[in-house]
Amino acid sequence: MARVRTAYVCTECGGRNSKWQGQCPHCGAWNTLVETVAAAPSTRFAAVAGAAGEVRPLASVVTRTEPRSATGLEEFDRVLGGGLVPGGVVLLGGDPGIGKSTLLLQAMAAIGATRRALYVTGEESPEQIAMRAQRLGLLNAPVELLAEVQLEAILGAIRTRQPEVVVIDSIQTVYTEALESAPGSVAQVRECAAQLTRLAKQSAITVILVGHVTKEGAIAGPRVLEHIVDTVLYFEGDTHSSFRLVRAIKNRFGAANELGVFAMTERGLKGVANPSALFLSQHAEAVPGSCILATMEGSRPLLVEVQALVDPVHGGLARRLAVGLDPQRLSLLLAVLHRHGGVESGAFDVFVNAVGGVRISEPAADLAILAAVYSSIKNSALSDKSLVFGEVGLAGEIRPVQRGQERLREAAKLGFRRAIIPSANRPRHAIDGIEVVPVARISDALEHWRR
Ligand code: TYD
Ligand code: MG
Numbered sequence: 001m002a003r004v005r006t007a008y009v010c011t012e013c014g015g016r017n018s019k020w021q022g023q024c025p026h027c028g029a030w031n032t033l034v035e036t037v038a039a040a041p042s043t044r045f046a047a048v049a050g051a052a053g054e055v056r057p058l059a060s061v062v063t064r065t066e067p068r069s070a071t072g073l074e075e076f077d078r079v080l081g082g083g084l085v086p087g088g089v090v091l092l093g094g095d096p097g098i099g100k101s102t103l104l105l106q107a108m109a110a111i112g113a114t115r116r117a118l119y120v121t122g123e124e125s126p127e128q129i130a131m132r133a134q135r136l137g138l139l140n141a142p143v144e145l146l147a148e149v150q151l152e153a154i155l156g157a158i159r160t161r162q163p164e165v166v167v168i169d170s171i172q173t174v175y176t177e178a179l180e181s182a183p184g185s186v187a188q189v190r191e192c193a194a195q196l197t198r199l200a201k202q203s204a205i206t207v208i209l210v211g212h213v214t215k216e217g218a219i220a221g222p223r224v225l226e227h228i229v230d231t232v233l234y235f236e237g238d239t240h241s242s243f244r245l246v247r248a249i250k251n252r253f254g255a256a257n258e259l260g261v262f263a264m265t266e267r268g269l270k271g272v273a274n275p276s277a278l279f280l281s282q283h284a285e286a287v288p289g290s291c292i293l294a295t296m297e298g299s300r301p302l303l304v305e306v307q308a309l310v311d312p313v314h315g316g317l318a319r320r321l322a323v324g325l326d327p328q329r330l331s332l333l334l335a336v337l338h339r340h341g342g343v344e345s346g347a348f349d350v351f352v353n354a355v356g357g358v359r360i361s362e363p364a365a366d367l368a369i370l371a372a373v374y375s376s377i378k379n380s381a382l383s384d385k386s387l388v389f390g391e392v393g394l395a396g397e398i399r400p401v402q403r404g405q406e407r408l409r410e411a412a413k414l415g416f417r418r419a420i421i422p423s424a425n426r427p428r429h430a431i432d433g434i435e436v437v438p439v440a441r442i443s444d445a446l447e448h449w450r451r
Contacts, residue, residue: 008033014064015086016204018162025115025164026067026086066253069164069206072110075262075271076103079233079246079298081254084111084165086204088253089197091171091225092246093211094235099244100210103235103262103269104167105132109141111165117142118163122149122173136268149183151176151192155199163205168196170210171225190224197228226250238357243278244269245358248298258298276410279304279356285384289376292387292416293368294407295360301403301410303387305355306365308372310348318346324354325365333392337370340396341442343377364401366392367420367445374449382449386418387411390425396442400424408434420448 008017010033015026017033024032068083077083080090094100101124108117121129126145133139144161148154151174158166168174174192175183182188193209200207211225213234226232230252237244246260261275272278280292280303289308294301306325313319322330330352337343352369354360367390375382389407391399401407404425411419412434423438430436439445 010067013067015067017086018203018205026069068253069111069115071107072113073103073107073269073271074273075260076107076246079248079258079260080231081248081251081258084206084208085230085253086164086206087201088206088231089193089200089229090206090208090231090233091211091229092208092233092235093213095213098235098237099262099264099269100235101129101169102132102136102264103246104169104208104210105129105138105141105143106136106268108143108165108167109133109136109138112142115164116144116162118144118146118158118161118166120146120148120154120157120166120168122147122168123170135266149173149175151195155195158199158203158205162203165206165208166196166200167208168210170212171196172212186224190228193225193228236357236359241357243272243356245297255298259300259302276300276302277414278302279354279358281305281355286381288379288381289372291368291371291375291382292411293360293365294387294389294411294419295362295364296401296403296407301407302358303411303414303416304358304360306368306372307353307355308369308376309351310345310373310376311351313347313349319349319351321349321351323352324357324359325352325369326361329363329366330369332394333366333370334373336392336394336396336442337373341370341374341446343374343446345373345377348377362401363391363399364389366390367398367422367439370442371420371445371449374446378449383418385416386420387416388420388445390420390422390439390445392442398422398439398441398445405431408436420445 008020010024012029012032013027015024020033023030066085068085070077070083092100108119111117126147146157171189171193172184175188176191179187179191196207232250234247234249236247242264244262244264248256248258250256261272262269263272291306293304293306295304320330334345368388371382371388389401391401393399400422405427408419408431412431418435420437420439423440426436426438437448
């Protein structure tokens with residue numbers, strides 16, 4: 001017979017808890033938890049989809065703000081949209097060695113101070129985790145450790161230990177006996193993640209899954225995990241520099257595309273509260289092939305140096321290479337520069353790079369890429385203390401971008417004096433300290449760069 005599951009729901013904040021407690025762990029109210037019967041799921045995925053059943057008017061659904069618990073790491077909370085949500089499932093992906101285990105151990109150590117935290121390790125031995133904890137100065141952190149890769153054993157341990165937050169490091173090492181395929185295969189990863197998600201929803205446990213990234217940059221198991229979980233975070237950054245970015249790709253409980261910025265130090269990851277100037281390389285004077293872009297990362301403006309190197313082709317086909325920027329977009333932009341700006345680059349190899357390992361996908365980078373390329377072709381530096389943003393259309397027009405004012409204000413704060421921007425982004429009131437040069441077409445922009 002299916003076991004009847006009970007859950008306790010707080011009448012104050014609506015938060016769910018797997019057991020009765022005098023005080024609600026989410027909002028701190030006393031004697032507000034009431035027992036409810038969580039319907040036994042009729043299929044494996046019922047609980048993932050949420051309560052099914054009667055049809056009712058949308059207006060009758062009572063909403064509530066998700067109770068959030070801060071992890072204690074401010075930048076991590078920022079990407080999570082304010083903190084962890086009970087029953088929420090988070091996927092943290094990233095290249096090996098980028099700092100996933102470090103970040104989660106730090107977060108769990110902070111969480112463990114007030115809530116029960118379970119760290120399941122399938123990749124490293126408890127000794128290796130302890131060595132990391134020692135390095136982080138967290139050896140006595142109140143975190144429970146479990147070295148296990150078999151799903152049923154992990155689920156059993158979660159049921160008996162009743163943690164509020166569980167880390168699975170990594171989901172690719174976990175396997176269920178119910179399937180014959182090898183650990184790490186799509187079937188295993190999907191099944192294990194689905195079962196862990198079901199448990200998370202039933203028992204209001206927060207589950208954080210660590211996911212490996214394939215060479216192509218996707219989390220192994222062709223994106224299957226991204227649909228199952230509530231929040232997808234990716235670690236970005238150049239392992240050769242100390243800066244690490246954690247980006248929210250999807251977030252059912254907050255804004256997607258929010259960015260957390262960290263620096264990897266000798267004692268773990270430290271949040272960088274004001275990262276806007278982080279990705280500017282420090283040239284003593286302006287150099288050819290360099291342009292400063294004001295980009296938006298989630299809710300924050302960020303100034304990034306875009307570099308280009310243009311060199312005559314030495315036999316064979318001209319190469320186009322983009323690091324941290326969209327390579328296909330590069331070819332398209334070069335065609336626009338030729339057709340609408342009269343600047344030929346077919347005889348050149350063109351390399352572009354966003355400094356500091358940051359990845360920029362917004363089209364607002366277009367104009368900055370062309371500025372850097374043009375500056376490299378002419379071997380002449382753009383004027384110092386100036387910046388650029390704007391999307392470039394196929395007809396040679398410069399299209400407006402979102403939140404132009406915020407970008408300009410941040411640039412002014414950091415000492416930039418001149419901005420070449422889409423004319424539709426021209427601010428209604430002048431911004432102190434910065435001269436705005438509005439451009440409507442690529443030919444207008446070229447005129448300014450020629451000066
Ligand atoms: P790790 O967290 O093990 O990465 P992942 O789990 O994503 O594979 O990452 C660790 C890298 O960071 C490793 O190369 C060592 C380095 N590191 C530091 O520089 N400082 C530290 O305090 C720690 C714990 C690790
Ligand atoms: Mg790891």
